[in-house]
Amino acid sequence: MNNFSFPEEITKALIDMKINNFTDVQSQAIPLILEGKNVIALSQTGSGKTLAYALPLISKLIGKAKKPTKILIITPTKELSEQILGVSKKCARYTKIICTSLYGGSSFSEQERELKQGIHLIVACPGRLKDHIEKKTIDLSGVETLVLDEADQLMDMGFYPHLQFALEATNNRTQTLLFSATMNEEVKKLTEEFLVDSVTIDIESNKPKEVIEEIFCPISPELRYPFFKFLLKHKKIKSCLVFTKTKEEARTLNTYLLEDNYKSTILEGDMTTHQRKKSLNAFREKTINILVATDVASRGLDIPHVTHVINFNPPQSCDSYVHRIGRTARHDKGGMAITLYIPEELEEIESIKRELKVDIKPSKFKEFNYQMKIERRFLRTI
Numbered sequence: 005m006n007n008f009s010f011p012e013e014i015t016k017a018l019i020d021m022k023i024n025n026f027t028d029v030q031s032q033a034i035p036l037i038l039e040g041k042n043v044i045a046l047s048q049t050g051s052g053k054t055l056a057y058a059l060p061l062i063s064k065l066i067g068k069a070k071k072p073t074k075i076l077i078i079t080p081t082k083e084l085s086e087q088i089l090g091v092s093k094k095c096a097r098y099t100k101i102i103c104t105s106l107y108g109g110s111s112f113s114e115q116e117r118e119l120k121q122g123i124h125l126i127v128a129c130p131g132r133l134k135d136h137i138e139k140k141t142i143d144l145s146g147v148e149t150l151v152l153d154e155a156d157q158l159m160d161m162g163f164y165p166h167l168q169f170a171l172e173a174t175n176n177r178t179q180t181l182l183f184s185a186t187m188n189e190e191v192k193k194l195t196e197e198f199l200v201d202s203v204t205i206d207i208e209s210n211k212p213k214e215v216i217e218e219i220f221c222p223i224s225p226e227l228r229y230p231f232f233k234f235l236l237k238h239k240k241i242k243s244c245l246v247f248t249k250t251k252e253e254a255r256t257l258n259t260y261l262l263e264d265n266y267k268s269t270i271l272e273g274d275m276t277t278h279q280r281k282k283s284l285n286a287f288r289e290k291t292i293n294i295l296v297a298t299d300v301a302s303r304g305l306d307i308p309h310v311t312h313v314i315n316f317n318p319p320q321s322c323d324s325y326v327h328r329i330g331r332t333a334r335h336d337k338g339g340m341a342i343t344l345y346i347p348e349e350l351e352e353i354e355s356i357k358r359e360l361k362v363d364i365k366p367s368k369f370k371e372f373n374y375q376m377k378i379e380r381r382f383l384r385t386i
Contacts, residue, residue, distance in 0.1 A: 008034055013098035014063050021094055027052040032205045034060050037181065042202035044182045044195055049330025050306070051207065053183045054091045057151055062095045062125070064149075070102050070122035072146030077127045078170055079153045080161050082107045082277055083284060085127045087306060088153065092125055101125065106142075108132045109277035116141045130158065130166035137173050144170075149179040152194070156323065159190035171198055185330070186323050216329055217340045219367045220353055225346045226378045229260060232316060234372045235342060236266070236294075243309045245331050246296045249317040257316060258296045268294040299324060307331065315343040318352045322359035 010018070026034070029047040036043050037060040047053055061075050068074055077092075079085050089105040096103060102122065106115055107129040115132075119142050126142075136142035150171070152158060158167060180199055184191055187206075195202070223231045235241065248254040251272040261268035269283040269292045287295040288307055299319070310332045319325045325343075332339030345353050357364060368374070 008038070008059075010059065010063055011066050013066060014059060014095065017095050017097045018059075020097065023055070027056075028207045029053055029205060030056040030059075032207070033057065036203050036205075037061065037179075038063065040179055042180050042199050044184075044199055044202050044204045046184055046187050046205065047207040049185050049327055053153070054088055054306075055095070057153075057181055057183065058088070058092050058095045061149055061151075062092065062099065062101060065096075065101050065124050066099050068124065070124050072143045073123050073126050074146060074148045075125040075151070076144060076147045076149075076170070076174060077125070077151040077153055078130060078133065078158065078167065079127060080129065080157045080163065081300060082109065082129060083271075083280065083300070084154060085129055086281070088127045092127065096125075103127070106132045106136065107277070108135075112136075112141075119143075130163040130170070134166050134169050137169060144173045145176055147174040147177050149181065150174045150177050151181045151183065153183045155182050155184040155191050155194060156186045156188055157327075159188070159194065160323075164190070164194070167194070185327060188323065215338050216332060217338070218329065218362075218364055219340065219342045220364050221342060221344050221368070222350075222366050223344050223346060224374075227374065227376070228316065228344055228346065229257070230376065230378070231344065231372060232257075232314065233264070234369070235314065238369065238371060239312065239340070239342075241312045242293060243290070243307075244294050244312045244314060245307075245310050246294060246314045246316050247319070247328050248296065248298060249320070251298055253317065254296050254298050261294060261296070266294055267292040268296060271295055271297040271300060273298060273300050299328070311339060313339070313341045315341070318343050318345045318349050318356070320352070322356050325356050326360075 029045055029051050033043055033045050033056040037057060045053060045056060065074055077088055079088055085105040085107050089103055092103045101124045103125040104118055104123050105127040108131055112135065115136070119136070137144070152167065182195060182199055221231070236244065246257065248257055251274055254270055254272050258268050258270040269286050271280060271283050275283070283295065286292045290309065313329045313332045315328060319328055329341035332341060343353065
């Protein structure tokens with residue numbers, strides 16, 4: 005393990021988490037954050053960005069008062085906020101540091117009561133954070149470090165006005181950290197405006213990890229679902245995250261899978277917080293082995309046992325493709341990403357290959373009957 009001078013409480017937590025070595029982004033970011041530098045860290049999904057800031061920030065919190073809040077982490081989705089909170093609590097296990105999360109769908113009054121008691125570290129989604137700022141139910145005047153996590157997704161989802169609001173509310177801070185898988189134009193604009201005096205770490209951020217095997221499969225529209233079932237059996241898939249373009253497609257695919265007695269569940273944006281937690285927990289705990297999702301699950305979620313990502317439809321952009329397939333091969337384990345596409349989607353595939361500068365040949369399987377007669381229910385394609 006890198007010889008960072010962590011307090012004893014953090015060292016004990018690392019032993020509990022069975023962390024013996026740090027990833028590249030962690031090795032580079034941790035000393036800079038401990039020194040109080042502003043940091044822009046660009047790194048592939050699955051490279052350990054959360055621990056890269058959680059470990060040094062919690063180390064610096066030890067012994068400090070819980071009022072006012074010292075650390076604010078902003079992240080785009082409820083799932084990510086819960087995941088970051090979980091990592092933070094593991095790091096703080098042997099300390100008296102109090103951490104919480106703020107997001108919509110949970111009781112505002114309960115959050116308000118918790119905030120009044122004092123919180124060292126807050127993980128917040130932009131919308132609910134803005135509500136608390138406007139209603140003066142949160143004190144951010146003492147925030148020392150602001151973290152913008154998954155910054156590319158924050159910008160993609162239109163949260164820039166909310167971020168400006170939060171940046172203004174934390175104008176006494178002495179450190180700003182930005183973590184992202186990619187540096188698009190929107191993120192660049194954000195860094196130029198708010199992180200002028202900063203150190204940049206860039207670890208092959210715009211490419212999929214080399215340990216992911218990528219396969220592109222052309223298929224006719226009516227065979228897409230039968231071919232998907234074939235892949236589940238042929239590849240002996242034990243844990244699979246499946247992405248669709250729309251919520252309606254996700255629901256339809258999940259319904260088909262359940263009708264065919266697969267252990268499947270769904271994750272999409274219209275679900276309640278409770279429903280989304282229930283689905284994610286079932287997948288994490290391996291009660292089910294197929295999670296059908298929209299791009300709400302393509303960023304940041306860390307589920308180490310995912311062996312395969314299947315793009316039931318190709319994503320709309322190269323960035324989305326990189327994020328989606330980054331859900332497998334977590335922590336440098338091997339993984340496979342399979343993308344299905346119909347003739348009308350060929351240009352989307354070619355665009356991804358051009359941007360990634362790869363020449364992945366289309367794959368066909370001799371074991372699959374591409375001339376099969378389709379059941380009536382599949383004539384209406386997903």
